[in-house]
Amino acid sequence: MEWNCGNVQKWLLWTEHLYRLPQVGKAFQDLDGKDLCSMSEEDFRQRSPQCSETLHAHLDIWKSEADELWSEADSSCSGQPIHLWQFLRELLLKPHSYGRCIRWLNKEKGIFKIEDSAHVARLWGLRKNRPAMNYDKLSRSIRQYYKKGIIRKPDISQRLVYQFVHPV
The missing domain is CATH 1.10.10.10 (Winged helix-like DNA-binding domain superfamily/Winged helix DNA-binding domain)
Known part of the structure; x- marks a missing residue:
């Protein structure tokens, strides 16, 4: 995912608003898209215990959509088991x-x-x-x-x- 740190923060804000989550942006402020995509659910849990499941699941949706749209492009988010x-x-x-x-x-x-x-x-x-x-x-x-x-x-x-x- 070719997101910079600012894009990650925008996605977090949007997801917080969508799911009425508490603000978690500071816990993820140092991550770009590649770092975010490589995080496991446990990594999310360490940064944001109360929102980890929702954030990880929502990111999975985004990653699978991106994989489908650009299936031939090299993606750092692919290769995970199917849900x-x-x-x-x-x-x-x-x-x-x-x-x-x-x-x-x-x-x-x-x-x-x-x-x-x-x-x-x-x-x-x-x-x-x-x-x-x-x-x-x-x-x-x-x-x-x-x-x-x-x-x-x-x-x-x-x-x-x-x-x-x-x-x-």
């Missing part, structure tokens, strides 16, 4: 292959439905090399994203319907 939310988005972006098991209800708002929960869980298990994966385990992981501000239930709650907080 479930990224995997779900990957399936959603290939409707010709996975439209029977997961589909958009409203792409602009980031609302999607898992049509075949067992199949999606099997695919995730294959991807992560966890053959015992089932939908109970998968849905537990999805619910963890509620706290991180990545996925939520839409305003009109339906079974197996979810919404990306920041539309894809």
Whole structure:
């Protein structure tokens, strides 16, 4: 990520405002984009214990968007293991292959439905090399994203319907 220290501070201010977080900018004032992207969740926790999960998760969203847009460019942020939310988005972006098991209800708002929960869980298990994966385990992981501000239930709650907080 080609951000200087000022860009990192602007991103932090925007993220603090978006998630109503306490100000953490001083803890990150010496970092440029490359340094920020190389931080683990534990590194975030050391600099900002109360906001680390949200900041790290939000940065993951930015990094994956950048990777997708400039997949051929050399990026210091790539090479990390895939997260479930990224995997779900990957399936959603290939409707010709996975439209029977997961589909958009409203792409602009980031609302999607898992049509075949067992199949999606099997695919995730294959991807992560966890053959015992089932939908109970998968849905537990999805619910963890509620706290991180990545996925939520839409305003009109339906079974197996979810919404990306920041539309894809």
